[in-house]
Amino acid sequence: MRLRLLPSLFLALTACSAASAGEEGVKLPIPVVDSTPAPGEASAVFAGGCFWGVEGVFQHVRGVKSVRSGYSGGDAAHANYDDVSDGDTGHAESVRVVYDPAQVTYGQLLQVFFSVAQDPTLLNRQGPDVGTQYRSAVFYANAEQKKVATAYVDQLKAAHAFRAPIVTEVAPLKAFYPAEDYHQDYMRLNPDSMYIAINDRPKVLALQRLYPERYVASWANGR
Template identity: 70%
Template sequence: MSVITRYTLRGLAAALTLALLNACSSPAQAADGALPAPRVDDALAATHGEATAVFAGGCFWGVESVFDHVKGVRKAWSGYAGGQASTAHYDAVSDGDTGHAESVKVVYDPAQVTYGQLLQVFFSVATDPTELNRQGPDVGTQYRSAVFYGSDEQKRIATAYIEQLTKAHAFSDPIVTQVVPLQGFYKAEDYHQDYARQHPDQPYILINDAPKVARLKSWFPSMYRAEATVVSVQLH
């Protein structure tokens, strides 16, 4: 969906916004709540440091906003992964034929949060892993759900977690999230960074992204980190 189209959505009347927000459904889970923790995961590191994870789960505004609220995450950036550097800009990616997905790079402290815990948050609240080449109102390969792994260990943990969720029938439909190697991450334009925080009252954010943060707070209270400027939404 183009920026212009998104801005048009944000021009909806407040009453319609609230009605749509109340009607928002969570991903197609068998149970309404947090998914189980990964059985295969790293242990928390003994010393503080930095590690990187890259996820794609639809419009990067919402995915970035979720991870901005996870304890142990030091920084999250919106960007592009899956294609070439030459096409890593919004106008080209929006055409859906560059190979890129709107993605989020997460830099985290492995002494505070594990890669498996980030995956648990990603699959529970940041994306619907059963939607193929779309998320909510956004349609196209650039909105696909993907885990871009940066090491064999990340691949092992992500693959095992998807297998675990599949065997547990955690979702009513098959998981279609890709697990693919990260070839490069390209930071998106500045106006995309921290978008949900800077535009908390826009209908697109209220309808599609704020409920994800609300679910994070409700389902993962020990992992949730509040921010004074974020949208405050009651969970329905």
């Protein structure tokens, strides 16, 4: 994501030329295997390219209470933007979604993730961002999440939901390190950013178009 620190005109041209074909989204079947609704809050961690866009999508999902950008998936016992951007920590830009299981299930979050938040057929890249830190991943926190995530990937593969193979990693959650404050709520706070307009706003629009029953216009808290 160091690319986005360059002048906005260069960024716009580069982002336009490399924008992901998956930004329009694809409507997917509901998960056959899903979590059991439970009272209280639950959390889920996903990685799918730049965390700005993934965060922005989930902030518009009904039942989501908060979304926070951060880093997960590496062996390094720390994470910050500069180190993760170098691509040698093993971490991926990720988001932690806190949600109400009575309003939205883990499987339904997976459906949104695979459908509009990112393109699960792209290996170590999304849009203009390239590197293992931009890989597609589901980081499960317990046995139930592992079961639901693995079953959904298998379901999508069996249904040939995508023209290319799914490369999304399903891996245990080792830790989640919150990103720096200036990365939080980025889409909401920077709606006129060229990067957001080209790469991320279409994902939110796809959520609204494909899953109107799941979409809410208000933003979930990013803190």
